[in-house]
Amino acid sequence: xxxxxxxxxxxxxxxxxxxxxxxxxxxxxxxxxxxxxxxxxxxxxxxxxxxxxxxxxxxxxxxxxxxxxxxxxxxxxxxxxxxxxxxxxxxxxxxxxxxxxxxxxxxxxxxxxxxxxxxxxxxxxxxxxxxxxxxxxxxxxxxxxxxxxxxxxxxxxxxxxxxxxxxxxxxxxxxxxxxxxxxxxxxxxxxxxxxxxxxxxxxxxxxxxxxxxxxxxxxxxxxxxxxxxxxxxxxxxxxxxxxxxxxxxxxxxxxxxxxxxxxxxxxxxxxxxxxxxxxxxxxxxxxxxxxxxxxxxxxxxxxxxxxxxxxxxxxxxxxxxxxxxxxxxxxxxxxxxxxxxxxxxxxxxxxxxxxxxxxxxxxxxxxxxxxxxxxxxxxxxxxxxxxxxxxxxxxxxxxxxxxxxxxxxxxxxxxxxxxxxxxxxxxxxxxxxxxxxxxxxxxxxx
Ligand SMILES: C[S@@+](CC[C@H](N)C(=O)[O-])C[C@H]1O[C@@H](n2cnc3c(N)ncnc32)[C@H](O)[C@@H]1O
Numbered sequence: 206x207x208x209x210x211x212x213x214x215x216x217x218x219x220x221x222x223x224x225x226x227x228x229x230x231x232x233x234x235x236x237x238x239x240x241x242x243x244x245x246x247x248x249x250x251x252x253x254x255x256x257x258x259x260x261x262x263x264x265x266x267x268x269x270x271x272x273x274x275x276x277x278x279x280x281x282x283x284x285x286x287x288x289x290x291x292x293x294x295x296x297x298x299x300x301x302x303x304x305x306x307x308x309x310x311x312x313x314x315x316x317x318x319x320x321x322x323x324x325x326x327x328x329x330x331x332x333x334x335x336x337x338x339x340x341x342x343x344x345x346x347x348x349x350x351x352x353x354x355x356x357x358x359x360x361x362x363x364x365x366x367x368x369x370x371x372x373x374x375x376x377x378x379x380x381x382x383x384x385x386x387x388x389x390x391x392x393x394x395x396x397x398x399x400x401x402x403x404x405x406x407x408x409x410x411x412x413x414x415x416x417x418x419x420x421x422x423x424x425x426x427x428x429x430x431x432x433x434x435x436x437x438x439x440x441x442x443x444x445x446x447x448x449x450x451x452x453x454x455x456x457x458x459x460x461x462x463x464x465x466x467x468x469x470x471x472x473x474x475x476x477x478x479x480x481x482x483x484x485x486x487x488x489x490x491x492x493x494x495x496x497x498x499x500x501x502x503x504x505x506x507x508x509x510x511x512x513x514x515x516x517x518x519x520x521x522x523x524x525x526x527x528x529x530x531x532x533x534x535x536x537x538x539x540x541x542x543x544x545x546x547x548x549x550x551x552x553x554x555x556x557x558x559x560x561x562x563x564x565x566x567x568x569x570x571x572x573x574x575x576x577x578x579x580x581x582x583x584x585x586x587x588x589x590x591x592x593x594x595x596x597x598x599x600x601x602x603x604x605x606x607x608x609x610x611x612x613x614x615x616x617x618x619x620x621x622x623x624x625x626x627x628x629x630x631x632x633x634x635x636x637x638x639x640x641x642x643x644x645x646x647x648x649x650x651x
Pocket of ligand 1: 453483484485486487488489490491510511512513514515516517520543544565566567568585586587588591
């Protein structure tokens with residue numbers, strides 16, 4: 206929808222705007238928009254106005270006079286790369302650069318502003334700058350806040366190319382990914398006719414936050430809960446999980462465990478070091494993680510250790526023999542759950558050159574595990590002695606803040622692993638968070 210005025214009419218109006226002054230100070234605003242602003246300010250009664258782009262300060266002065274006339278106690282901040290030098294006690298003129306708003310305006314400032322706020326983007330009109338400001342405002346906006354993006358009219362004026370596509374390009378790109386949070390205010394945009402404004406599609410309203418969706422109760426993989434499992438509906442989670450299913454050739458229905466694994470891996474990205482998994486099998490979790498974190502861009506190695514022939518009997522403890530770990534191992538081999546072909550596993554991981562597969566039984570393969578700094582460890586060998594050997598080996602190499610995830614720590618039927626891990630925790634001085642998924646979580650102290 207574009208404004209129904211000829212380019213020549215628009216160009217003449219634009220010439221008028223460019224020479225408009227308010228109380229002797231240039232204030233480049235279209236009269237239609239001044240009227241819309243007046244109505245909007247009265248209707249929404251903003252408690253804060255944030256103007257990005259002060260120019261000479263004329264609009265800020267006009268805004269201050271409006272709120273004063275309406276008897277509102279509104280804070281007004283006007284940001285610009287060139288800070289306005291004259292002063293008015295009602296306006297704070299501050300420095301910012303639209304290339305990186307967050308470098309100038311703190312999260313604390315934005316988060317504690319009196320609400321609702323009216324944010325106005327009226328800076329360089331360069332597409333990138335506009336998008337930066339929109340994204341910055343979006344991070345802090347709450348239901349009822351508003352954002353006006355000025356001067357999308359440059360498109361109808363035929364001069365958008367000088368602005369990398371200008372505000373309209375930024376608005377449309379932003380809204381394509383934000384329609385769950387922001388709505389075009391039809392009433393204001395189309396007040397004088399469709400987009401009959403210098404700010405086409407620029408009057409935006411932040412929608413009320415929707416309460417998290419309530420999905421059917423989670424009841425699988427030994428965990429039954431009525432608590433929110435909304436992560437299952439997250440497309441990013443679904444994509445990662447689907448990659449795990451592809452690796453395994455089966456859905457193990459262990460979504461919550463994978464959710465924990467993805468969270469843990471993501472957290473470990475803020476810690477230096479490689480990732481390692483002891484007990485990879487067909488690579489369900491590791492593939493989900495690598496998909497989730499766009500592994501090839503991380504530059505990190507992901508070391509994957511497995512016998513690729515099931516549990517090595519030599520390393521099964523007496524108590525595990527008593528409780529039937531060998532029989533379970535045989536069942537996992539017979540059912541085809543355990544990978545017996547390392548070639549298939551290599552094929553699965555071929556898209557990630559830095560996935561390094563080490564074949565053979567832990568602890569005998571530990572000497573092949575090179576590297577001195579690790580950020581993430583997943584331990585899932587279904588057998589206590591190699592798990593203990595693995596954690597004992599890797600512990601001194603973990604960076605401060607590294608995450609260790611134990612797949613079976615609290616899982617029903619895997620008590621021998623829990624007992625052994627609790628002993629190691631006491632010896633090495635770490636504590637294990639027991640999760641209702643059956644997993645155990647350890648963070649290496651900083
Ligand atoms: C439950 S599976 C691992 C599942 C895998 N983490 C996933 O996400 O799909 C357990 C794996 O541990 C391996 N394993 C058992 N004992 C081992 C040992 N001593 N050394 C290396 N791998 C071992 C088995 O071959 C099996 O593939």
